[in-house]
Amino acid sequence: TDVTMTVRPGERRAVLGSNGAGKTTLFNCITGDFAPSSGTIRFFGEDVTHFPPYERIRRGLRRTYQISALFPGLTVQDNVYLACRGVSRGRFSLLRPGQNDALMHAADNLVQAVHLSAVKDQRVAELAHGQQRQLEIALALAG
Structure with a gap:
């Protein structure tokens, strides 16, 4: 709730909080897995709030997940x-x-x-x- 964050190229940010604080929900909203209940998400100045995840990925907005999605039998x-x-x-x-x-x-x-x-x-x-x-x-x- 009420998150405002700006990350400039080359910067790194940490999102800290206890279990259930909303860290994963925030990232799910940023990447398009969840729709935010209000506000906007901008990526390099472009409003991507209503873009599906694949459109955000095409623009370079990517993430990794806690549970790996790798092919363990392949190199x-x-x-x-x-x-x-x-x-x-x-x-x-x-x-x-x-x-x-x-x-x-x-x-x-x-x-x-x-x-x-x-x-x-x-x-x-x-x-x-x-x-x-x-x-x-x-x-x-x-x-």
Whole structure:
């Protein structure tokens, strides 16, 4: 209730509170999972209050969740590749990626960005919890 918050590019903010204080509800409103009961949500100056989540994602507003949505039987690289593929125009193509596939390169760059290159060929189920959270950040950045 009555939350006003501005986060400028490059800034970080923390939202603290006890259980039931509304932290998750706030993030659900920001990302479009819940509709706010009043007020507006602006992203880079644009009012996105009534945009569905996928429109907010297209504009770069992403999040991770407390419960992981990873493919534990696949490798780190495969998880990131699928995330890149899922937001691409060719997402429904049945063709296997070639050696010079742009999405493979994008996945590689994301794996490097979240510092998981050393474990990129490991199955996600074998990763430590912190590494899985790093992987979730890569998935959120895909697109």
